Amino acid sequence: MISCRAYAKVNLALAVLGKRDDGYHELCSIMQTVDLYDEIQAQAGNRITLQCSIRSLAGSDNLAYRAACLLAESQRVSRGARLYLRKNIPIAAGLGGGSADAAATLVALRMLWQLKIDDSELRLLAAELGSDVPFFIGGGTALVSGRGEQVTPLPAAPMRWLVLVKPKLRLANKTATMYGLLSPRHFETGEGVARAMEQIRGGEFPADEHLSNTFMQVAPHVFPNWAKIRRLLSDLAGRPALLSGAGPTLFFVFDSPQLARSAYEALNIVADWEVWLVRSGNWRPLAVLTDPHSHL
Numbered sequence: 001m002i003s004c005r006a007y008a009k010v011n012l013a014l015a016v017l018g019k020r021d022d023g024y025h026e027l028c029s030i031m032q033t034v035d036l037y038d039e040i041q042a043q044a045g046n047r048i049t050l051q052c053s054i055r056s057l058a059g060s061d062n063l064a065y066r067a068a069c070l071l072a073e074s075q076r077v078s079r080g081a082r083l084y085l086r087k088n089i090p091i092a093a094g095l096g097g098g099s100a101d102a103a104a105t106l107v108a109l110r111m112l113w114q115l116k117i118d119d120s121e122l123r124l125l126a127a128e129l130g131s132d133v134p135f136f137i138g139g140g141t142a143l144v145s146g147r148g149e150q151v152t153p154l155p156a157a158p159m160r161w162l163v164l165v166k167p168k169l170r171l172a173n174k175t176a177t178m179y180g181l182l183s184p185r186h187f188e189t190g191e192g193v194a195r196a197m198e199q200i201r202g203g204e205f206p207a208d209e210h211l212s213n214t215f216m217q218v219a220p221h222v223f224p225n226w227a228k229i230r231r232l233l234s235d236l237a238g239r240p241a242l243l244s245g246a247g248p249t250l251f252f253v254f255d256s257p258q259l260a261r262s263a264y265e266a267l268n269i270v271a272d273w274e275v276w277l278v279r280s281g282n283w284r285p286l287a288v289l290t291d292p293h294s295h296l
């Protein structure tokens, strides 16, 4: 059996620059993988099937399933694959879970089907699946631009401890809705992202003042009690609350594991919020042959 981890990301900085003619938005963002991960397992099969630890996510609507079909079609693979997805990354949270799963599926199936296709070709297929899927082929620290599909790898940012907090706020069709709320007055120049990138290139972790996110401007209009939750969390964590992607996950960056742990414990007592203590790092999907302790 082949097994492959699908690491989540945070957006250390994200600027939406404007609206494009194709309906998408032009953005620049620094993405960073963290060690919260799903796992995709793949075994030979007659056709492509996907089971999932969360029953409602099994089947052909899942982006991981669509990734498998796209790879098979593009490489003219006539064999199938039995896929099992173990979810840990929360869904529609701004952590890129679905995109990470799709990218890890491409990497796992490249090994299972012994395909001669390199990462840059996988990235092209990934871009057909969703704007931020290509980033997850290489993970680590990267600048993403265009609609999110153009990936420029950066030197790995120094490792940090992050506390992720997901308030239980739901929004149907979240990403499209959040983009739809943006108007020209929200658009930014991307200068903060450029500054953050310079610092990363110089071997430093970017300073707090460069870690902003355009969606912070519209989040209070859609997520109930947003401002209150954000203030409360910042006070409890003793650090500025940063927003990942289109939200609603907020995160806090610490350079000391002790401070991160205290913040994690302070935040974890609040019912209704899911909290994780993770490390940032050069995490990427690597397919490995494993013992078949499989769910298949």
Ligand code: C5P
Residues within 6 Å of the ligand: 023, 024, 025, 026, 027, 129, 130, 131, 132, 146, 147, 148, 175, 176, 179
């Ligand atoms: O590419 P993906 O399927 O992840 O995008 C979901 C939706 O988010 C798009 O249909 C679009 O409405 C919006 N979007 C956008 N600009 C981007 C990425 C996504 O407007 N750069």
